[in-house]
Amino acid sequence: MQKLIIQGSRRIGGEMNIQGAKNSVLPLMAASVLCGGIVNIGNCPAISDRYAAMRILNHLGCTACERDGYVQIDSGAIRRTDIPDELMREMRCSVIFMGALLGRCEKCRICFPGGCDLGPRPIDMHLSALEKMGAEINIGHGEILCSAPDGLCGAKITLPFPSVGATENIILAAVLAEGETIIQNAAREPEIHDLIKFLNTNGAEIKSAGGRIIINGVKRLTPSAELYEVIPDRIAAATYLSFAAACGGELLIKKCCPSHMDAVIPLYEQMGCYIKCFGSNIYIRSRGKLKTSGTVRTMVYPGFPTDAQAVLMAPLCIGEGTAVFVENIFENRYRHTGEMQRMGADIRAEGKVAVVTGVEGLYGAKVEAPDLRGGAALVCAALSAEGKSIISRAELIDRGYERIEDNLNRLGAAVRREAE
């Protein structure tokens, strides 16, 4: 267990390179199972979920190892098709190894995935889609046994909700399936397109337009030796925008992708920050009291991302006026509000809605990270607060943010890590 000790009320300034996308590198690592040879994935963030994915790959018989600035994965030999409970439970994304193993080995044995506690997070859409493709699925004793002895067949699948994980699982299962798979009402997040681009680089035949993805099954993939660079992490970029907005100062975020943040950046401008996007850079300047962002509704991409909800809420706790959040994606994604109230925030959360009334300032306190993005929001609140804060369960923050204290200290913050 880890904790972060943060001395607040310091301005944030300087420049930084944003990390590669957590929610892209994990599906790419699962997809490497289909490649049947060596692939090289660059711009991999040094986050704990990535190392969890490497442990799963090595357990399956692949070799996943660190090279100089990239991860090399050789999936030539798959020796196992089961993923033990302790590996599955480390993160939500482990569930998409199901599609990859079914696609490559026509069977797998997994348990229900872990990940942030944001509500029930069922996988019914994943399972019903794989059954439509010919998989036999038996669930019992907390395990999911899948098999497709005659191989998977392409199918036309309309998702009831554009689930990111279900879209990824279907793509992975369809790449080596017999015939054509069409996904309608598919997720449109940039991470989905990164997965499609990675698979096509390795010989898959996938086209996508709007919420429709067409996969033409191929016999095998041809692993490419070229280094494949993961897209920038748009949620980490939003998080550092919030750090600068809440603390005041000037920050240049480099190696990011502003066009992935069209629903996010205008909200910081609405709050009174000056933002300039040029090339792969975002410059933010925050001075004086922040204004309210009005009502923020989380939506599927290209709407405002649910993953940025908590980190946008943090600076608004000390803004002028009232902001209203409507969380439309997950049932239980306000667990950070209770911890923020310990720091003096005025937030009332009821069901999908949270009302944030700006206060003069927050004060340091002992708080506990409830999940990955809620933990990052508490870091933001602590950076702007008067006095010292201690954030426990910081290992949850490490799941999605690489070297957060090093980055922040380089930008003028005072953050120390201690084992609990």
Ligand code: EPZ
């Ligand atoms: C991915 O989770 C991301 N995780 C999440 O990021 C992100 O919040 C989410 O997509 C939405 O953008 C990864 O990519 C590893 P969903 P996922 O399937 O795939 C319901 C972070 O902080 N649903 O799009 O689990 C589900 O309960 C994490 O980086 C079903 O009902 O999200 C939720 O309410 C958190 N049945 C909604 O759909 C299903 O079979 C969206 O879930 C699948 C999903």
